[in-house]
Amino acid sequence: MVDKTLKTCEEAVAGVFDGASIMLGGFGDPGLPGMLLEALRKKGLKNLWIIHNGAGQGDSCLGGLMGDGAVRKLTCSFPSHPGNEAFAQRYMRGEIELEIVPQGTLAERIRSAGSGLGGFFTPTGAGTELAKGKETRMINGREHVFEMPLSADFAFVRAYQGDRLGNLTFRMAMRNFNVPMCTAGNVTVAEVDELLPAGQIDPADVHVPGIFVDHVVHVARHPVLAAVQKVGR
Amino acid sequence: MVDKTLKTCEEAVAGVFDGASIMLGGFGDPGLPGMLLEALRKKGLKNLWIIHNGAGQGDSCLGGLMGDGAVRKLTCSFPSHPGNEAFAQRYMRGEIELEIVPQGTLAERIRSAGSGLGGFFTPTGAGTELAKGKETRMINGREHVFEMPLSADFAFVRAYQGDRLGNLTFRMAMRNFNVPMCTAGNVTVAEVDELLPAGQIDPADVHVPGIFVDHVVHVARHPVLAAVQKVGR
Amino acid sequence: MLTRDGIAYRVACELSEGSYVNLGIGIPTLVGDYLPKGKDIFLHSENGILGMGPAPEPGKEDIDLINAGKQYVTMLPGGSFFDHPTSFSMIRGGHLSHAILGAFEVAANGDMANWRTPGEKVPGVGGAMDLAFGVKNVWVTMTHVTNKGKPKILKQCSLPLTAPRCVKRIYTDLALIDVTPEGLVLREVAPGVDAAAVQAKTEAPLKIAPDCKEMDVPAKFVAASVAR
Amino acid sequence: MLTRDGIAYRVACELSEGSYVNLGIGIPTLVGDYLPKGKDIFLHSENGILGMGPAPEPGKEDIDLINAGKQYVTMLPGGSFFDHPTSFSMIRGGHLSHAILGAFEVAANGDMANWRTPGEKVPGVGGAMDLAFGVKNVWVTMTHVTNKGKPKILKQCSLPLTAPRCVKRIYTDLALIDVTPEGLVLREVAPGVDAAAVQAKTEAPLKIAPDCKEMDVPAKFVAASVAR
Numbered sequence: 001m002v003d004k005t006l007k008t009c010e011e012a013v014a015g016v017f018d019g020a021s022i023m024l025g026g027f028g029d030p031g032l033p034g035m036l037l038e039a040l041r042k043k044g045l046k047n048l049w050i051i052h053n054g055a056g057q058g059d060s061c062l063g064g065l066m067g068d069g070a071v072r073k074l075t076c077s078f079p080s081h082p083g084n085e086a087f088a089q090r091y092m093r094g095e096i097e098l099e100i101v102p103q104g105t106l107a108e109r110i111r112s113a114g115s116g117l118g119g120f121f122t123p124t125g126a127g128t129e130l131a132k133g134k135e136t137r138m139i140n141g142r143e144h145v146f147e148m149p150l151s152a153d154f155a156f157v158r159a160y161q162g163d164r165l166g167n168l169t170f171r172m173a174m175r176n177f178n179v180p181m182c183t184a185g186n187v188t189v190a191e192v193d194e195l196l197p198a199g200q201i202d203p204a205d206v207h208v209p210g211i212f213v214d215h216v217v218h219v220a221r222h223p224v225l226a227a228v229q230k231v232g233r
Numbered sequence: 234m235v236d237k238t239l240k241t242c243e244e245a246v247a248g249v250f251d252g253a254s255i256m257l258g259g260f261g262d263p264g265l266p267g268m269l270l271e272a273l274r275k276k277g278l279k280n281l282w283i284i285h286n287g288a289g290q291g292d293s294c295l296g297g298l299m300g301d302g303a304v305r306k307l308t309c310s311f312p313s314h315p316g317n318e319a320f321a322q323r324y325m326r327g328e329i330e331l332e333i334v335p336q337g338t339l340a341e342r343i344r345s346a347g348s349g350l351g352g353f354f355t356p357t358g359a360g361t362e363l364a365k366g367k368e369t370r371m372i373n374g375r376e377h378v379f380e381m382p383l384s385a386d387f388a389f390v391r392a393y394q395g396d397r398l399g400n401l402t403f404r405m406a407m408r409n410f411n412v413p414m415c416t417a418g419n420v421t422v423a424e425v426d427e428l429l430p431a432g433q434i435d436p437a438d439v440h441v442p443g444i445f446v447d448h449v450v451h452v453a454r455h456p457v458l459a460a461v462q463k464v465g466r
Numbered sequence: 467m468l469t470r471d472g473i474a475y476r477v478a479c480e481l482s483e484g485s486y487v488n489l490g491i492g493i494p495t496l497v498g499d500y501l502p503k504g505k506d507i508f509l510h511s512e513n514g515i516l517g518m519g520p521a522p523e524p525g526k527e528d529i530d531l532i533n534a535g536k537q538y539v540t541m542l543p544g545g546s547f548f549d550h551p552t553s554f555s556m557i558r559g560g561h562l563s564h565a566i567l568g569a570f571e572v573a574a575n576g577d578m579a580n581w582r583t584p585g586e587k588v589p590g591v592g593g594a595m596d597l598a599f600g601v602k603n604v605w606v607t608m609t610h611v612t613n614k615g616k617p618k619i620l621k622q623c624s625l626p627l628t629a630p631r632c633v634k635r636i637y638t639d640l641a642l643i644d645v646t647p648e649g650l651v652l653r654e655v656a657p658g659v660d661a662a663a664v665q666a667k668t669e670a671p672l673k674i675a676p677d678c679k680e681m682d683v684p685a686k687f688v689a690a691s692v693a694r
Numbered sequence: 695m696l697t698r699d700g701i702a703y704r705v706a707c708e709l710s711e712g713s714y715v716n717l718g719i720g721i722p723t724l725v726g727d728y729l730p731k732g733k734d735i736f737l738h739s740e741n742g743i744l745g746m747g748p749a750p751e752p753g754k755e756d757i758d759l760i761n762a763g764k765q766y767v768t769m770l771p772g773g774s775f776f777d778h779p780t781s782f783s784m785i786r787g788g789h790l791s792h793a794i795l796g797a798f799e800v801a802a803n804g805d806m807a808n809w810r811t812p813g814e815k816v817p818g819v820g821g822a823m824d825l826a827f828g829v830k831n832v833w834v835t836m837t838h839v840t841n842k843g844k845p846k847i848l849k850q851c852s853l854p855l856t857a858p859r860c861v862k863r864i865y866t867d868l869a870l871i872d873v874t875p876e877g878l879v880l881r882e883v884a885p886g887v888d889a890a891a892v893q894a895k896t897e898a899p900l901k902i903a904p905d906c907k908e909m910d911v912p913a914k915f916v917a918a919s920v921a922r
Contacts, residue, residue, distance in 0.1 A: 017508040173531055
């Protein structure tokens with residue numbers, strides 16, 4: 001019997017190594033794998049390459065990992081959110097490399113990798129600072145920028161329901177980057193609100209088929225992420 | 234109030250013109266827009282460019298359109314199925330241009346167009362007859378073929394549920410090409426099994442958001458497609 | 467001149483039935499408060515939502531339902547949830563009818579700068595470029611001049627561009643200006659403001675539309691003109 | 695030698711728990727009938743299905759549930775439905791562990807031809823190339839020789855390739871052969887067949903594995919060796 005469940009987040013992050021590339025799902029709080037992040041922090045790793053929409057906030061979850069000095073490089077679309085001090089301070093000191101990618105391009109690069117493609121042309125960014133040094137091409141009369149696929153050693157996401165086969169569902173705005181990231185991590189781990197017996201999720205309701213998921217951990221949400229936040233967090 | 238419903242398939246195909254490019258959803262019978270196809274046949278159009286997985290079977294639906302001599306070009310992955318005589322005869326007489334595209338590449342080209350992208354590199358087909366004349370490139374140590382986006386004047390699909398806002402759901406294997414085709418037709422029409430009041434489809438259950446759909450027609454399935462077929466149809 | 471809410475109100479009046487609209491942060495978000503009643507207008511958010519409704523009442527927030535500005539939102543009947551790739555397929559693929567965005571600078575040819583600020587600590591683009599490049603009608607809402615009184619509508623942008631030639635229309639506290647192939651066209655002036663005053667605060671030259679008129683907005687949206 | 699079902703049985707024995715498998719048309723489809731009991735093995739179909747079960751009983755077919763061969767199928771608990779782009783993300787992205795495919799020709803270096811036939815009226819590729827290029831383990835099942843007795847395992851393919859260097863293993867009615875960087879390695883021979891007989895019907899040279907043995911299959915899967 002296939003059983004992709006693990007008992008703890010600690011087990012799920014056991015294989016993460018210094019210098020690993022890690023996709024972190026979520027956009028704002030929904031879908032952010034807070035408990036996997038806290039387990040990761042306990043390992044005291046260095047030189048991580050984090051791929052995420054933002055740069056973390058406050059002193060827990062990704063903000064905590066940033067504050068720990070565990071991150072060497074960040075690939076993201078929007079690291080400029082209030083509360084990003086842990087990242088901002090180290091970035092300004094030149095301790096973290098920053099790769100800014102337009103949000104749609106970031107999502108598509110991840111999907112491209114997970115889909116076994118070799119990259120794509122997008123109009124987004126053509127003629128701007130973010131296209132500098134990139135190949136461009138006129139396609140159907142419009143300038144496009146070539147963007148490469150983006151994969152990672154690990155992908156961590158938070159889902160709503162999961163089962164032992166790795167099938168996942170997401171509530172409301174939890175899907176965001178989590179769906180493509182599940183396809184693009186060499187090892188993909190989902191922490192879930194509910195663990196259901198295989199077959200309880202209707203085949204039509206599966207948002208991420210189990211083939212894309214390696215491990216499922218049933219654990220309550222990170223307390224910071226489980227609470228209603230002040231507006232704009 | 235937005236109301237994308239139309240009473241008849243005849244209204245839905247009223248704008249189709251000689252020489253139009255038309256995406257037809259479905260893979261086998263599930264998701265094939267049989268009633269829209271029959272309405273289309275009644276118009277007696279010429280020089281259509283059909284984009285579909287196959288070449289049609291028998292003498293109804295796409296097979297009928299082929300037999301009518303309405304088709305100038307077919308872009309598809311597998312026109313070789315038994316029952317394709319209407320297409321095969323005209324193809325062998327040189328009356329229909331055939332563009333064979335690997336099935337995954339066909340789906341991705343359609344998605345690429347609907348997503349506003351300018352094409353992509355795929356390993357599929359590199360070094361084969363189907364890559365002849367196409368740009369190739371080594372990416373991450375592997376040869377890739379460049380494939381262009383594929384859009385159409387019209388996209389016709391069969392869905393399970395629909396509402397006046399154009400939201401669609403599909404039963405089981407009905408999703409297939411229908412999801413990307415809905416994004417890539419300049420005018421997209423869905424014939425549906427059930428027409429529901431707006432709000433009856435849970436936001437998490439929508440397979441194609443209404444933004445991609447122009448018209449919805451509530452009509453019983455084409456009788457040939459509503460019946461269990463002999464194996465291998 | 468208009469209040470911030472007045473700018474949002476004026477924009478909202480122009481949104482017709484069946485519009486698919488992405489609202490940026492700041493004044494654009496306020497547009498949601500003034501959408502014409504009884505019309506189906508669909509609000510989109512980058513993080514995978516179509517069909518958002520108003521903000522929830524305090525205490526009714528759902529932690530899994532936020533917009534791209536990280537504000538709690540609600541859903542209207544007929545909405546949908548989807549993932550980031552699909553959300554940006556809508557944006558880049560030209561499926562949205564309108565993006566209402568804030569900006570630091572707009573140039574006469576429609577160039578827009580709204581992502582990098584002078585003196586910023588950390589740059590960040592988010593979905594701004596995808597919206598600016600992908601959406602059919604990019605409308606900018608902003609105050610006509612900076613806090614220091616400098617024009618934001620320029621002959622040429624000085625800040626790094628978000629996208630070239632993307633803006634179709636500009637709504638400010640002073641005016642409604644169309645970006646056309648022939649240059650900027652002043653279509654409406656705010657109550658208490660005349661065309662000369664608008665031009666005085668605009669670096670790029672304005673053509674005055676033959677039917678240029680004063681905006682029709684309720685008095686509550688009109689602020690005393692402040693000398694800047 | 696093995697029957698067609700025997701070839702399918704031998705393949706099925708090699709599928710381990712947790713395999714994600716796409717079965718082509720013909721002998722590969724028969725593999726589904728011999729999957730090891732009690733193991734979770736997930737069958738994938740190009741048209742957006744993961745977790746297929748056996749064929750439905752007559753009268754229990756669902757018209758919306760077919761596989762890529764247009765046969766009615768059923769679902770096992772824990773399956774899922776998805777669209778074509780996602781289905782081919784699984785295929786091209788290397789997420790499937792096995793593609794079991796029929797072939798007309800396989801070359802010593804793993805080149806495979808299974809889409810164009812001599813004398814075909816209409817060519818068609820379907821998902822064959824995506825599978826051959828994308829799946830980690832491409833296993834070919836076929837009769838060892840053509841109806842006319844000609845070898846199908848060749849020094850070089852004569853038909854247009856589906857994909858170069860894609861085949862990892864070949865299962866025929868006569869043998870189990872691995873494609874390795876050092877060439878073809880004969881791992882098993884069918885009951886009643888010896889290595890020399892296999893080589894005689896194989897154009898490409900075979901290395902005989904040190905532990906080459908006779909296949910362990912039930913007698914019902916063994917056919918009388920027919921001289922061809």
